Amino acid sequence: KAGVTQTPRYLIKTRGQQVTLSCSPISGHRSVSWYQQTPGQGLQFLFEYFSETQRNKGNFPGRFSGRQFSNSRSEMNVSTLELGDSALYLCASSPGSNTLNYGYTFGSGTRLTVV
């Protein structure tokens, strides 16, 4: 059973540009969540999608957006990149309608560097 796949693994972008990251959850998983991981702040919740609908949203500016497709694959987009957006972006999938009893399975992440 394939795990959670995130592409690309590494990205270097310039300030002001935009970027799209992709996540393919484990087959059959319907919930996908995105997190930003930095050394200083740890794991910060961005948003969660379930059945193509954004179910939860963290405290990030509107430059951060996402979507989920009918096959549960998800993308997140960051527009007008800032230096502070440099981080490891993690995607996690869960099989059910909530995290109870399941927990999440994480991907390896996309390392975004903004220069």
Next chain:
Amino acid sequence: AQRVTQPEKLLSVFKGAPVELKCNYSYSGSPELFWYVQYSRQRLQLLLRHISRESIKGFTADLNKGETSFHLKKPFAQEEDSAMYYCALSGQAGTALIFGKGTTLSVSS
């Protein structure tokens, strides 16, 4: 609002010593609590969840609702336990999984 606090950024112990990684939470309802671990150059992975009352790799964690804590314990640390440990909380069904900032455990011989 949900909040998870891990007061220690770094915990250094010697091999064979007991380990306790602290986690305190803030949530008005009945939370679901988890511990995740990230070994060097590996993915973040689920270590244990309080509803399972399980022991994984010798680690246990007990939910103390009175003290709003979910500390992770192991009686005898091993060098392979060295990793970053995250405590996480989920509220009622359908709410997000929120993480603490993590504690780095370093076990030396």
